[in-house]
Amino acid sequence: MEETIIPYELPNTENHSFFFVDVRISPEIEAKLHQHDAWELYYVIRGYGSRIAGDTVQPFSEGDVVLIPPNMLHRWEFVPGSADDNGVIHYLMVAFSHSLLLRCMEQFPELRNRMTDIKFPVDALKFGTESSRNFRKMLVQMNGMDELDRLCEMFRLLPAIFGSSDYVSVGKPIRIERDVRRMLxxxxxxxxxxxxxxxxxxxxxxxxxxxxxxxxxFKRSKGMTFSQFVSQYRLNTACEMLKHSQKQVSEICYIVGFNDLPHFIRVFTKAMGMPPLKYRKQFQ
Structure with a gap:
């Protein structure tokens, strides 16, 4: 298995209480499969691809806002063609330890009153339309703030994150045993x-x-053949490219590994109930 790596650590607590980054990098140097002892709120501004979060692999799109709980294995795999004209993808991310939450609730009754009955999630969460809109706005505002103003904004962000009911689960925690490691x-x-x-x-x-x-x-573990699994992954990637790029269907066919346009169209139509061009028109 790829070595589990930690692409960043929380800053020295003597100088910072949480970690905020505005990342613009080439897709191939984005972090591989990793975990860390922090909550991670991640807003995708530019790029799309597939995300591993715990036991789940799902496509992600621009505009997605996702919360990853501490110590959950995760990875964001960006499709290279989703980068901007300078060849970079772009996201905002805030990471904070659970101990920060507890310390803040101990020290600030106003925050504790807002969060007393909150149950912290153990799943990775993708926020819905309204919550995502609010969190995107808050993260963009934080990006333009100095450190003290950013800290003040965190006191608004924390209860909003954990008080939201506008989300779906996109990954459950897993025990890293032999079979799980193998499937990852x-x-x-x-x-x-x-x-x-x-x-x-x-x-x-x-x-x-x-x-x-x-x-x-593989058939016993996933309920499908490996060939079906790969085809499903390629189709998910093709769907994201049809939604978010202007690439020709023939180009997408080869980018995602189908290598035969008529075959790609047949497989796509059977899986999605419509041909690629009709699928794209839904999102224009």
Missing amino acids: QISTYVMCHYAHTISLDDIAAEVGMNRSAFCTY
């Missing part, structure tokens, strides 16, 4: 190589199994 390894490999042919021999070797054992294991 498979998902990560597909995320990195979906644009190219992935042979059963290659993926079986990646997880240290022979081809026959891998096929049996």
Whole structure:
């Protein structure tokens, strides 16, 4: 499995109580599968792709606002073609320790009164339309503030995050046992190589199994064949590109690894109930 890495740590608590960043980087240097001891509120400004959060792999889009709980394995895999003209993706992110929440509630009765009955989530959450709009506005405002004003804004943001009921779960925590590690390894490999042919021999070797054992294991674990899983991932990526880019259908077909346009259109139409161009028109 890819080495679990921590792409950042919370700043020295003598100087900062939480961590806020405005990130503009090339997609290939975005953090790999990782975890850290902090809540992470993440707002995607530019770019789209797929996200691993706990036990779930899902596509994400520009405008998404997601809360990742402490110590949950996660990864944001941006489609390279979703970068801007300078080749960078863009997001705002605020990270804060759970101990910060508890200390603030102890020291400030006004905050404690707002948060007394709140149950902190254990799942990763994607916020709905109204909450996302509010959090995007608050994060953009924080980005233009100095450190003291940003701290003041955090006192508004914290109860808003944990008091929101406008969300869906996008990942549950997992125990990192052998089978879970293996499935994460498979998902990560597909995320990195979906644009190219992935042979059963290659993926079986990646997880240290022979081809026959891998096929049996995967079907039992996921309820589908590995080929179906890869096709599903490629279709999800194609959907995001149809929604958020102006690339031709033929170009998208090859970018996501289908390599045969008529076959891509047939598979897409069967899965989505409509051909790619009609699907795109829904979002224009």
